[in-house]
Amino acid sequence: MDPSKMPAAPPPPGVTPNFIDPPGEEYEIYSISIALCSTATVVLLGRLYTRVFILRALGLDDWLCVLGQICAWIFAILSILNIKNGYGVHIWNLHVDQVIIFKQYDLAEEDVYALGVWFVKTAILVLYLRLSPEKRFRQMTYAIMIFVAFYSLLSILLFTIGCMPVKAMWDITLMDHAKCIDQLAFVYANAAFNIFSDLVTLILPIRLCWDLQASSKQKALLLLLFIMGSFACVVAIVRIVTMVPFLHSNDFTWYKVTIAKWCMVEINVGIICACLPTMRPLLIKSFPRLFSTIDTGSGFKGPSSDNSYPMKPYEKKRTRGWDHLTGFDTQCTTQYHQEPNELDSSQALVTTKQVEQEPPTLKLTDVAVTSMDNSHV
Incomplete structure (x- = not known):
């Protein structure tokens, strides 16, 4: 039998099939x-x-x-x-x-x-x-x-x-x-x-x-x-x-x-x-006044005139801040125990090791040099 002429299913009792102009949704x-x-x-x-x-x-x-x-x-x-x-x-x-x-x-x-x-x-x-x-x-x-x-x-x-x-x-x-x-x-x-x-x-x-x-x-x-x-x-x-x-x-x-x-x-x-x-x-950016109260106390102060971001005080917390999640302040967000091939769409420029090691070393060296110069004079 021709499929184009064969009904797909029998109608319920009392219902007449309408193949010409059936109602739909x-x-x-x-x-x-x-x-x-x-x-x-x-x-x-x-x-x-x-x-x-x-x-x-x-x-x-x-x-x-x-x-x-x-x-x-x-x-x-x-x-x-x-x-x-x-x-x-x-x-x-x-x-x-x-x-x-x-x-x-x-x-x-x-x-x-x-x-x-x-x-x-x-x-x-x-x-x-x-x-x-x-x-x-x-x-x-x-x-x-x-x-x-x-x-x-x-x-x-x-x-x-x-x-x-x-x-x-x-x-x-x-x-x-x-x-x-x-x-x-x-x-x-x-x-x-x-x-x-x-x-x-x-x-x-x-x-x-x-x-x-x-x-x-x-x-x-x-x-x-x-x-x-x-x-x-x-x-x-x-x-x-x-x-x-x-x-x-x-x-x-x-x-x-x-x-x-x-x-x-x-x-x-x-x-x-x-x-x-x-x-x-x-x-x-679109509604600064509306969202300024929400951001109060977040510690985020935005970029300076040279487009750099202020570093937050280092705290030994394993949970990242709100800014890291939203990506607005990812450049200054520290990361902990970064794993290879991490599925992270943000790229932090400062890591925990850099915060812990490099800045203190440089500062201590500067202090030592200054102290030696003063004593020499």
């Missing part, structure tokens, strides 16, 4: 996709402006955010292009050939979503590496990175080749004879992994933020920025809840829109949360 797909991606892109551009024109340094986390935003736009574009294949339309109003093409686009969206979330979460974790050189903290951060990479790659693999034969992943005419994993169950497992990684990522920096060499206002503001990241965790939970009514439904061309819109929220909100902590220099 085109407006919701367009509005959510464009609005979320545009908002996140504006925030990302603010981050890149800060890093390129104010700090004059781009790091690994910046590039990861860019890659995550590219994935978000690809996800949005695929969703919009898939409208012509029945995206947002009830499956009983579609023919088999439409659903086959729809599934191909949908699989590409799932892979791009998993890749985008991987990039964004890794960007946040790379940012964490500037919080502290403490060995245990860094080990936990790298462990979360590995965990996120593992389940993201696993998701991409199973979303792509979850059936034998693989063609059955998009050709619904082969489903009766194919062996496939439970796609919906794996989506639940993937969401659970996301929630777990979000919770650990949220809890990890709280103690270190409070130990930063900064004022109470700065600590509270920084904690607020990280707590905002919990919204991504809330979105992951909401995404699971929204899937519950569709556990035993085959109307995936319609309910996929509901799931996809929360995927869009998750990835774009993640990008915004990853960008906000690094935009402090831009906010200070």
